Amino acid sequence: MYVCLCHGVTDSEIREAADSGVSSMRQLGRELGVGTQCGRCACTAREILRENRSSDYMAMANMLAQPA
Numbered sequence: 001m002y003v004c005l006c007h008g009v010t011d012s013e014i015r016e017a018a019d020s021g022v023s024s025m026r027q028l029g030r031e032l033g034v035g036t037q038c039g040r041c042a043c044t045a046r047e048i049l050r051e052n053r054s055s056d057y058m059a060m061a062n063m064l065a066q067p068a
């Protein structure tokens with residue numbers, strides 16, 4: 001699904017960027033241009049970054065909860 005129409009950026013590309021270490025809207029803007037033109041995509045892009053971070057934390061918490 002396209003999130004940023006101004007720059008033709010999809011949710012998958014935002015998730016890939018997040019997996020590669022992008023963690024803020026500022027970084028996302030620098031990497032993919034998201035939110036740097038009209039700004040309508042900013043809320044959705046921020047939510048995708050937040051979801052990605054949450055799933056990373058859950059994976060880490062599950063890993064730490066495993067008995068050694």
Ligand code: FES
Pocket residue numbers: 003004005006007033034035036037038039040041042
């Ligand atoms: S839709 Fe992303 S900057 Fe316009």
